[in-house]
Amino acid sequence: MKLHDLAHQLALTVEGDGQTDVHRLASLNTAQAGDLTFVVSAKYINALRNTKASAVLIPEALVADAPCAAIVCASPYAAYAQCSWILHPDSTPAPGISTSASVHKEATVHPTACIGDFAVVAAHAVIKEHAVIGANGYVGEHARVGAHTRLMPSVVLADHCEIGEHGRVQSGAVIGSEGFGFAPSSEGWQAIHQVGRVKIGNRVHVGANTTIDRGALDDTDIADGVILDNQIQIAHNVKIGENTAIAGCVGIAGSTVIGRNCQIGGACNIVGHIAIADGVVLNAASTITQSIVESGRYGSAMPLLPVSKWRRTYAAISRIDELVKRVRKLERS
Amino acid sequence: MKLHDLAHQLALTVEGDGQTDVHRLASLNTAQAGDLTFVVSAKYINALRNTKASAVLIPEALVADAPCAAIVCASPYAAYAQCSWILHPDSTPAPGISTSASVHKEATVHPTACIGDFAVVAAHAVIKEHAVIGANGYVGEHARVGAHTRLMPSVVLADHCEIGEHGRVQSGAVIGSEGFGFAPSSEGWQAIHQVGRVKIGNRVHVGANTTIDRGALDDTDIADGVILDNQIQIAHNVKIGENTAIAGCVGIAGSTVIGRNCQIGGACNIVGHIAIADGVVLNAASTITQSIVESGRYGSAMPLLPVSKWRRTYAAISRIDELVKRVRKLERS
Amino acid sequence: MKLHDLAHQLALTVEGDGQTDVHRLASLNTAQAGDLTFVVSAKYINALRNTKASAVLIPEALVADAPCAAIVCASPYAAYAQCSWILHPDSTPAPGISTSASVHKEATVHPTACIGDFAVVAAHAVIKEHAVIGANGYVGEHARVGAHTRLMPSVVLADHCEIGEHGRVQSGAVIGSEGFGFAPSSEGWQAIHQVGRVKIGNRVHVGANTTIDRGALDDTDIADGVILDNQIQIAHNVKIGENTAIAGCVGIAGSTVIGRNCQIGGACNIVGHIAIADGVVLNAASTITQSIVESGRYGSAMPLLPVSKWRRTYAAISRIDELVKRVRKLERS
Missing domain, CATH: 1.20.5 (Single alpha-helices involved in coiled-coils or other helix-helix interfaces)
Structure with missing residues (x-):
């Protein structure tokens, strides 16, 4: 791909030779001829000066130090993310329903959607345009998958649960499992029927083997732009605010409300029925037993000795x- | 549903208008006309006095404070759990074997059982009356599923493993994986064939993506009435006593024995080869490295700062x- | 099985009656007539003297104390591991492709391999001799499964990922999910396309519901002889050295490099972009926030009180x- 064509797609401008060929992304240090790399700040100026890349995504202030062609941009890392999809396009499967899939006659599947081998789409489910249901997946009754959302193989989206547009769900994720609601009784634990849903907004990423329980009565809510890594457990009636990012192995107990733009480190454990303010950043492996009312960074992990x-x-x-x-x-x- | 019909099913009595219609459960604060709610103690008396619910499950002592019709009961929360299944009945699928399922000719499936799309039931497996094997599920050779037990979509019950009656297993759970048994040798780790089973009693709940390893030689045992939340890891030869409740993300290492009526908070980690007494309560995110010989509540989580x-x-x-x-x-x- | 036949297979010698019948493994204390047991050191000499086993795997120095026939060996526990496969052979399914499987016409499946019910083998995937793909499994495009490697039911091996020979992957494991790579932008998190692979060596065990993310650009690498327990999360671009053993519920964040012959206890959490030296042993439930440059044993868990x-x-x-x-x-x- 010619650099000026790439810059054109990004609505950015080239410094240097726009005819430069780029066909792969790489880091500053490992890049070779033909590679596009990026640099975010002057901190990496030595690596920049010595890079073997053919081109670099770079802020205005560093252009003079680039030993190669450059695309000038305010946010080189975000531009790099965009380029990752242009230089390495997603292998979207062809539209249509696999002959081996089981799609209920009362389900609604858009003709541009793709339903993989052995996938099940139950009655009254709705699969919107360009959505992909991977092989061995399950979309329950009345469940809804928004346009351009992709469920990788072996995802479960249970009855009545919903995910919006442009989402991506990794394999093994379970959305809409029945949460841990039991009343003690003289004959042991008595299950409370979990009849709420999971409602997931647009542009949400759900990691591999992450589990999200349906609400007990009301819904479990994941807002637009939330990104969830692998093996996260989200209990019933949790609410997660817009653009919050949660790293792997985090557990969030029931009815807890997490604000917008939070960043929750891996393996944090958050008890139930608390609230976490907008913009809270939690170090990895922290335990949160009380509400956090002020934004800021917090931690609780123990020193290794x-x-x-x-x-x-x-x-x-x-x-x-x-x-x-x-x-x-x-x-x- | 008329309140007196509901009370009749619970073998309880109505105070006030038995003709009151109820069709939904709700909490004291969010309830509207047509809703049934519950109150467990005088602590919630203000919310009770102001509830908009049409009816309330309530202990005798608080009846005078109810602003609406009431069902009098000793355990309102347990009664509420019962009502959750009466007002919101489970959507049990119709009996029969899906034409797309793979049931071995030497498997035994009761005519009232339901086998979902693309489910596999291997040779000599036994599926009892009213059991449900969800879509994409796997029931291995000689495995047994008791009456009225429901495996949600994508559950694996491995060869020779058993679950009793009235159980419920959420999607992605794996029962009977081969545990972590390896002997060091001059050529690296030498696997020890795991030939025990998992034996699960009656009325057991297993959460989404929870894993229970089969025993190395003897069995891994989960007693009657145990409730397990999501993403719990139970290693080989663990024994868990009756009615013990374990919250999400708990890990239990091999051969540990946990007593009856314990309550283990989320994300606790319990090392192997120890014993935990009956009635132990563990705070969330505790690490347990030694046996606990006395019942009581314990904790080890660090303060967040x-x-x-x-x-x-x-x-x-x-x-x-x-x-x-x-x-x-x-x-x- | 006659003891001398067993010893012959192990290339070891019998002390006592080689005609002794053994047909089951058992521990020193629970063994009965017909059982084979093992003892590793003089520490267990009393249990040895009182065992009811018919035969024992035993070091030379303890032979005189055995009350039964014996096979003499330098490493009784490793010999025991070998015997576990001889006395309790693996139930390998018959070779061939299930009529219900979906194998792409451009996939290569060796005639001795076994593809289970409803398994998917995508275009250009390669399944080598005696490999087993369990029911409901998924092997993506260009993915490769080495000879004698067994994927239990419901395993996902994503596009372009590879596992070597003599591996064993438990149910629910996901190999090759897209890792947690996102750039902040003015419109929220911008996903970075994850285009690296997962490369797994020979003789690797992957536990149930363990997840291994594909690399962002370069690969995620799991070396020969690594053993991974259940519910482990391995993020993109992690490298794990030969024969390292990792217990259940461990989380390893992106780009961290772990040495050879490490032993990582259950529920440890390891942050990203650090290095752990060869031969490091970590106590269960430790949090590792910095590189570890010297081998040795480390811990950080809090006391339970x-x-x-x-x-x-x-x-x-x-x-x-x-x-x-x-x-x-x-x-x-």
Whole structure:
């Protein structure tokens, strides 16, 4: 691809030779001839000066330091993301329903949608234009998949649940499982029928083997632009605000409300029935047991130590309240 | 539905107008006309007095405060759970084997059972009356599914494993995977063939994408009435006692034995080869590295702090054993 | 099976009666007549002397203490692992493609391979000799499965991903999901197309519902002999060295490099872009936020305490930097 054609698609301008051929993305350090790379700030100026890339996505201020052709842009990383789909196009399958799929006669599948091998689309489900239901997938009764949304193989979207447009759901994700609602009784745990839905907005990414429980009565809500990594557990009636990003292995217990534009690090655990403000950033592996009312960055993970030192630390922590008392006694004497 | 008909099904009595229509469940605060709600204690008396519900499940002592018709009951929350299935009946699929399913000729499927699209039932498997095997599910050789048990779409029940009656297994759950048993050898890890089973009792709930490994030699055992949330990992030869409830994202390592009536909070991690007594309650995100011999509530999660304060805390914890020595020195001087 | 036949297969020798019949494995304490057991060291000498097993795998030094026939071996546990496959052979399905499978005409399936019911093998995929693709599995375009590798039911191996020979992948595992690569932009998160692969070596075990993301540009690499337990999350571009063992529920963030012969305990969380040296052993539930440059054992988990004591401990930890200051003040006075 010619660099000026690429710049044209991005509505940006070229500095240097627009006839430069680019056909692959690469990082500054690993790029070779024919590669397009990117640089976000002066911090990487040495790597920039030495890159072997044929072209670079670059902010105005660094153009003079580029040893190759350049596309000038305010947000090189976002431009790089766009280029990743232009230089490496998605292998969208051909439209149509596989002869081996099971599509209920009362389901509505747009002619431009694709239903893969052994996929099930149940009664009254609606699959919109250019949506893709991967092989071995399941779309339950009255469920809805928005335009241009792609479910990779082996995704479950349960009855009455919905996902909007331009979404992407990785394999093994389960959307609409019945949540953990049980009442104690004299005969043991009595299940509460979970009759709410999962409602997912537009441009939402759901990672592999992530689970999202349907609401107990009301819905579980995932707003537009939310991105969810793999193996996240979202319990019933959770609400997640726009453009919040959640890394892998996070667990969120029931009825918790998470604001907009949050960034939740991997393996955080968030208890139920709390609220997290907009713009909160959580370090990986934090435990959140109370509401967070102010935006900002928070953490709770423990330091890793060589095991012999750890044993002493562990023992000392177990007795820390005693240590506090000893210090108080010293202060009084 | 008329309130007196509902009360009749619960074998309970109505205070007020038995002709009241109820057709939906709702919480005290969100209930509208036509809704049935519940209240468990005097703690919620203000919400009770102001509820717009048409009827309430209520203990005797609070009847006078109900602004609407009432069903009197000792356990309103358990009654509410029962009502959730009466007012919102389960959408059980019709009995019979889908024409697209693969049922081995030596499998035994009761005529009242339902086998979904693309489900596989292998040789010598037994599916009892009113059981449901969801679409894309797998029931291995010699596996058994008890009466009225429902496997949602995409569940795997591996060879020789069993689940009892009135169970419910959410999508993506894997029951009977081969556990992590390897012997070190000069050529690397040597796998130990895992030949035990998973045996699950009656009235057990298994959450979405939860995994339960088969025993190495003996069985992995899940007793009657156990409820397991999503994304739980249960390793080989674990035993879990009756009516124990385990929240999402818990990991339990091999051969650990958990008692009856325990409540294990979300994201707890429990090492292998230990025993946990009956009636133990674990706070969310606790790490359990030793046996627990007494019932009671335990915790180990760390406090969440703003990140600048957290960094100092983290540093101080790393040096806590040194701090202990300094205090000892002060005490001696 | 006669003991001397078994010893012959292991290329080992019998002490005592080689005509002894053995037909099952069992532990020292639970073994009965007909069982083969093993003992690794003198630590178990009392259990050895009292075992009811018919035969024992035993180091030379303990032969005199065996109350039964014995096979003498340097590594009884590894020999036991070998015996587990001889006494309890794997139920490998018959070769051939199920009539209900969907194998693309441009896929290459070796005649000795087995493709299960409703499995999908996409265009240009290659399935080598004696490989098994379980029911409801998915092997994407250009993906490759090595000889003697077995994918249990409902495994996803995405486009262009590869697994070597003699591997074993448990149900629900997803290999080759698109990782969590997004650039912030004025219109929200912009996805970066993930175009790398997952490359898995020989003799690799992948646990149930474990997820391994494909690389963003370069590959995610799992070396020969790596063993991965259930519900592990491996992000894009992670590299894992030979014979490293990782227990269940571990999360590894993007681009982290883990050495050879490491042992990572269950539920550890490892941040992205760090390196872990060869031979590192991590206690269960540790959080790793920095590179580890020296082999050795490390830990970070918190002590479990009864909840009232825990509350005081938790409060004291939150104020530990203040406590440090108080001690410093005392030291100065």
